[in-house]
Amino acid sequence: MKFTVPNMTCGGCARGVTASIKAVDADAVVDINVATKMVEVQSTQSFEDIAAALTEDGFPPQAV
Structure with a gap:
Protein backbone atom coordinates (compact mmCIF):
# COMPACT_ATOMS: atom_id res chain seq x y z
CA MET A 1 0.00 0.00 0.00
CA LYS A 2 1.11 3.55 -0.69
CA PHE A 3 0.11 6.75 1.05
CA THR A 4 1.45 10.16 1.97
CA VAL A 5 2.04 11.66 5.39
CA PRO A 6 1.79 15.42 4.82
CA ASN A 7 3.32 16.46 8.16
CA MET A 8 6.38 14.16 7.85
CA THR A 9 9.20 16.66 7.43
CA CYS A 10 12.41 15.01 8.66
CA GLY A 11 14.23 11.81 9.46
CA GLY A 12 12.87 11.88 13.00
CA CYS A 13 9.34 11.95 11.63
CA ALA A 14 10.19 9.05 9.31
CA ARG A 15 11.45 7.03 12.29
CA GLY A 16 8.22 7.82 14.14
CA VAL A 17 6.11 6.73 11.17
CA THR A 18 8.11 3.51 10.88
CA ALA A 19 7.72 2.82 14.62
CA SER A 20 3.96 3.36 14.42
CA ILE A 21 3.65 0.94 11.51
CA LYS A 22 5.89 -1.65 13.18
CA ALA A 23 3.73 -1.43 16.33
CA VAL A 24 0.81 -2.71 14.24
CA ASP A 25 2.84 -5.21 12.20
CA ALA A 26 6.35 -6.00 13.39
CA PRO A 61 -1.89 9.50 6.37
CA GLN A 62 -3.63 10.28 3.10
CA ALA A 63 -4.33 7.50 0.62
CA VAL A 64 -3.01 7.97 -2.92
Whole structure:
Protein backbone atom coordinates (compact mmCIF):
# COMPACT_ATOMS: atom_id res chain seq x y z
CA MET A 1 0.00 0.00 0.00
CA LYS A 2 1.11 3.55 -0.69
CA PHE A 3 0.11 6.75 1.05
CA THR A 4 1.45 10.16 1.97
CA VAL A 5 2.04 11.66 5.39
CA PRO A 6 1.79 15.42 4.82
CA ASN A 7 3.32 16.46 8.16
CA MET A 8 6.38 14.16 7.85
CA THR A 9 9.20 16.66 7.43
CA CYS A 10 12.41 15.01 8.66
CA GLY A 11 14.23 11.81 9.46
CA GLY A 12 12.87 11.88 13.00
CA CYS A 13 9.34 11.95 11.63
CA ALA A 14 10.19 9.05 9.31
CA ARG A 15 11.45 7.03 12.29
CA GLY A 16 8.22 7.82 14.14
CA VAL A 17 6.11 6.73 11.17
CA THR A 18 8.11 3.51 10.88
CA ALA A 19 7.72 2.82 14.62
CA SER A 20 3.96 3.36 14.42
CA ILE A 21 3.65 0.94 11.51
CA LYS A 22 5.89 -1.65 13.18
CA ALA A 23 3.73 -1.43 16.33
CA VAL A 24 0.81 -2.71 14.24
CA ASP A 25 2.84 -5.21 12.20
CA ALA A 26 6.35 -6.00 13.39
CA ASP A 27 7.07 -7.79 10.10
CA ALA A 28 5.99 -4.88 7.87
CA VAL A 29 8.43 -3.68 5.22
CA VAL A 30 8.46 0.13 5.23
CA ASP A 31 9.99 2.36 2.55
CA ILE A 32 9.84 6.12 3.17
CA ASN A 33 10.78 9.08 0.99
CA VAL A 34 10.78 12.15 3.24
CA ALA A 35 11.23 14.56 0.32
CA THR A 36 7.97 13.45 -1.34
CA LYS A 37 6.30 12.46 1.97
CA MET A 38 5.51 9.08 0.35
CA VAL A 39 5.31 5.88 2.38
CA GLU A 40 5.12 2.40 0.88
CA VAL A 41 4.27 -0.48 3.18
CA GLN A 42 4.14 -4.22 2.63
CA SER A 43 2.01 -5.61 5.44
CA THR A 44 -0.63 -8.19 6.23
CA GLN A 45 -2.54 -5.51 8.16
CA SER A 46 -5.17 -3.28 6.56
CA PHE A 47 -4.62 0.35 5.58
CA GLU A 48 -7.32 1.25 8.12
CA ASP A 49 -5.39 -0.37 10.99
CA ILE A 50 -2.13 1.28 9.99
CA ALA A 51 -3.84 4.63 9.39
CA ALA A 52 -5.45 4.50 12.85
CA ALA A 53 -2.06 3.91 14.51
CA LEU A 54 -0.39 6.68 12.51
CA THR A 55 -3.21 9.14 13.26
CA GLU A 56 -3.05 8.31 16.98
CA ASP A 57 0.70 9.01 16.91
CA GLY A 58 0.29 12.36 15.15
CA PHE A 59 1.03 11.32 11.56
CA PRO A 60 -2.34 11.14 9.79
CA PRO A 61 -1.89 9.50 6.37
CA GLN A 62 -3.63 10.28 3.10
CA ALA A 63 -4.33 7.50 0.62
CA VAL A 64 -3.01 7.97 -2.92
